[in-house]
Amino acid sequence: MIIVTTEQVPNHQVIEVKGSVFGLTVRARGIGKDIAATLKGLVGGEIKQYTEMLEDARKQSLDRMVNNAQAMGANAIIMMRFDSGEVGRNMSEIVAYGTAVVIEKERVGRC
Numbered sequence: 001m002i003i004v005t006t007e008q009v010p011n012h013q014v015i016e017v018k019g020s021v022f023g024l025t026v027r028a029r030g031i032g033k034d035i036a037a038t039l040k041g042l043v044g045g046e047i048k049q050y051t052e053m054l055e056d057a058r059k060q061s062l063d064r065m066v067n068n069a070q071a072m073g074a075n076a077i078i079m080m081r082f083d084s085g086e087v088g089r090n091m092s093e094i095v096a097y098g099t100a101v102v103i104e105k106e107r108v109g110r111c
Contacts, residue, residue: 001066002076002103009076012103018072022097023064026087027057057094058082065096074100 002009061082069077080098087093 001069001074003062003066003080003098004076004078005080007078009078009103011106012076013106014076014078014101014103016102018069018074018100018102020097021065021069021072021074021077021100022095023061023066023068024093024095025057025060025064026091026093027053028091054084054092054094057092058096061094061096065098069098069100072100074102076101076103 002012008014065077065080077098078101080096083095083097085093
């Protein structure tokens with residue numbers, strides 16, 4: 001599956017637009033991560049527990065988006081984006097979204 005943030009894939013042409021596609025995950029922070037984050041917040045610096053949680057959430061939302069695009073018969077996703085938000089006091093929502101398409105290599109004419 002080719003995934004790009006642009007409207008076109010270099011050296012390919014879109015032959016069919018399948019439609020919007022997304023993958024969503026919601027993650028809750030555990031009490032242990034909150035305690036570690038509070039302590040880290042006192043001294044400053046990166047809160048690695050949260051970074052790891054959000055990296056995992058992005059990967060999972062990306063995987064779900066790809067699965068949805070494949071189910072639609074697409075072989076690429078264009079205009080891919082991530083978005084995030086808060087759900088309640090201790091949950092984060094991550095969504096990956098884009099346009100599922102079928103692409104093929106551009107044919108180069110021989111002169």
